[in-house]
Amino acid sequence: MRIWTTESQPQHLQFSYWREVLCEAFVSLDPVRQRMGLGFTGEVCSSPLGRTMQTSVASSAQFLNRRTEEIRRNPVEFIFVNFQLEGSCVVRQDGRESLVQSGDFSIVDTTRPYFLDFRDDWRVLSFRVPRAPFLAKLAEPRDAMARCLSGAQGAGLVATRFAHSLQDLDGNLSEACQESLSTALNCVVTATLGSMPETREQDRSSLRLAARSAVEGYIADHLADPSLSPHSIAARFRMSRRSLYSLFEASPLSVSGMIRTLRLERSAQDLLRPNRRSILEIALRWGFNDLSHYSRIFKRRFGASPREFIAASRKPDS
Known part of the structure; x- marks a missing residue:
């Protein structure tokens, strides 16, 4: 994992350092601070997940522009899937503008201009994924950009919770395992956006x-x-x-059993x-x-009733 923080810099250099961090950790961007002052707060933590780059970023309020000149200077082909963890963001691309609030997510395409307006302090979990294979899964690729996708229920909830779980991964995962998780994330995000039927069939195991x-x-x-x-x-x-x-068919525990x-x-x-x-x-x-009933199933699980369990915990080690 690589970490950048403006705290490592003198106050008068923090915002210029932040500009360099964004360009290195993401793509060429033009940040504009919304509050004038000497210092600036921002932190980026980035780690690879197969061909995907997973990045947690938090900062003070700001605009982020990727204009034609930034694209010309840095002509890379990625999709960013941005999960809003705190604060809110107005995202604009291809003539569409959406307000993305905490718990929601959106995507942007680095090959065309886009604009992000973080109006307050914010935190985002961002995934940079290769553009071509991601868009190939979508029924309407152009319609996917700058939409607010709810993480409250359905496929959006699956995508959001799965994305959050990837923050806790063991850093020693094999390349094959990382790629499998990256594929699963892409599959569930494209399913939320509206994937093609043949793609859904191919990606069934990843979606599961x-x-x-x-x-x-x-x-x-x-x-x-x-x-529950x-x-x-x-x-x-x-x-x-x-x-x-059916999701728990191969598991020793059913849904009710897990609960x-x-x-x-x-x-x-x-x-x-x-x-x-x-x-x-x-x-x-x-x-x-x-x-x-609780006492019976507790004893079945731990080999002692709740009272016996408490009593055993109080005995000094022999």
Whole structure:
């Protein structure tokens, strides 16, 4: 991973340094600061993911222009898929303008002029992907640019959650594994935009990988929600329950089994806290409404009842 930060520079040089960072980490761009002053705050963390470059960038408010002169100076052919993590951005390309807010994402094409307006402090997770293979998957490539794509549900939610999960990868992944994950991300993003039917068929395994990863992340983040169930998950991802179940066919755990197992593990963590709540409160917190049922399945999972589990944790090591 490579990291650039303006904190490494004297205040009067920070913005000029930032301009150089953007051109090196992304493509040739013309940044314009929105707040005048001596210093400027910005940080970029970049790492490869196969042929894709994954970059986390955070900065103060600014405009970013890629005009004809920047394209002529740096004629590269990439697509940027930008996931808005904090703040908002007005993105403009090919006569289309969209407001992209936190949780949404958009794409731009480096071969034509585009404009990004970050009006406040912001943070974006950006993926630079090779242009030709990405656009080849789309039914309407030109219509894809500068659209606000919601990350709240359906394929957009899959894409967003899968993209976020890529931030936590082990840096020692093999080149083949990185390329597989890069392909999966491209597949789910193009599916959100409207991929060609023959492409969807070819990329079925990659889409399943991304969808499965996104669902697992969603489950882990919503375990305390009493309404979490296969039905609510399928509705959020806009898929049938049959499609959801099929994602877990090769897994030792079903969707319901994963929810139950993770809730038991979270409840076990709570039981070991020094200032823990009562066993009943912990069971209720993690979606177990029947204490006797909770005790039975807890013992099946950990080999001890909740009370025995707590007592064992208090015994000094022999």
